[in-house]
Amino acid sequence: MLQLINNIESKTTRCQTSIVTGNAIGAISIQYLSITEVMSHLRSTKDGGPVVCNSCNGAIQGRIVTALNKKWHPEHFTCNTCHKPIDGAKFHQHDGGIHCVICYAKYHSPRCHGCGDPITDRVIQALGVSWHAHHFVCGGCKKELGGGGFMEQAGRPYCSSCYADKFAARCAGCASPIVDKAIIALDNKWHRDCFTCTKCRNPVTDSTFSVLDNKPLCGKCA
Secondary structure, eight states, rough: OOEEEEEHHHHHHHHEEEESSSSOEEOOOEEEEEEEHHHHHHHHHHOOOOOTTTTTTTBOOEEEETTEEEOOOGGSSSSTTTTOOOOSSSSEEEEEEEEEEHHHHIIOOOOTTTTTOOOSSSEEEEEEEEOTTTTTTOHHHHHHOSSSSSEEEEEEEOHHHHHHHTSSOOOTOOOOEEEEEEEETEEEEEEEGGOOOTTTBBBOOOOEEETTTTTOOOOOTT
């Protein structure tokens, strides 16, 4: 009896993550300019100009904030959301604005699909949502999936090993998971290399084959 080989693609859904950093995290440097240092600066600059605040264009004497390669009065380096001076060591940039750490986390940062909390550093984007790196884990073994590829099943991410173990079709020849292409024949699925002649053990590659005791025979052995 002749049977027809049906080659199919596995329905495995391979996905890819993308990794982005939280909107640029900046660092603040604060120093104190004494009167002597201000006068020294005036003497050393080519135009004899003072240290000027980027916000008000006024001369800075005393404490000086350096951020974004510019100088500011401490009271003028403010959060664009709460309008309070940013007195911490870090700040965030978002949509062209400067934001303190608290306001960025509360109003502007993406939320983790796993825990619902704000993400202020590295963001994993996968399955159409954002995740903390430590919350983007395999639905089986619970290990972090990192920034590489993963498998998706019912909206949940899985590592390739757990996906194969839980969801992949099994080869009728070797009983191992099939995660790429499969051959459908004799009411079963097979790896290409496992669909072999029952007599000579060579792969059956013709589009039709014979059957002996419900096992495939190549054209030469039929």
